[in-house]
């Protein structure tokens with residue numbers, strides 16, 4: 434599935450948004466960034482995406498100001514969500530909810546909670562325990578009853594993602610030699 438690079442309707446804000454995040458893999462890269470993935474090799478490992486495609490998508494997301502490209506203390510490169518990127522969270526959350534509602538017969542695969550009190554988030558991102566709209570860094574993601582562990586050996590990035598953790602908390606894996 435390849436979406437056209439440019440959408441015809443110049444007056445549609447959805448079409449404009451899809452020019453930024455509508456290409457295959459792009460929202461999965463953004464999702465991984467919310468899960469704390471920051472390094473090229475970790476995105477590549479977790480998504481199983483061809484490296485040339487990943488390079489292209491990351492470059493485009495940096496150009497659009499969704500991600501920033503920073504040098505880390507170890508001399509490597511990290512990609513972090515900007516405020517503009519974090520503003521995509523309700524979109525990612527809604528698409529996750531839609532998938533859970535229609536394609537998760539065994540229950541949710543991922544469960545989102547307010548880290549502070551463990552309250553479940555509703556579809557609008559509101560904590561059902563304390564009633565607050567939970568800011569992204571205070572959201573904890575866990576695997577749910579519909580989660581199906583992979584048969585294959587888990588890579589360290591997937592293992593970290595599948596362990597309860599707060600969004601945006603950086604995943605640190607031993608740096609692979611490239």
Ligand SMILES: [Zn+2]
Nearest residue numbers: 547552560563
């Ligand atoms: Zn709460």
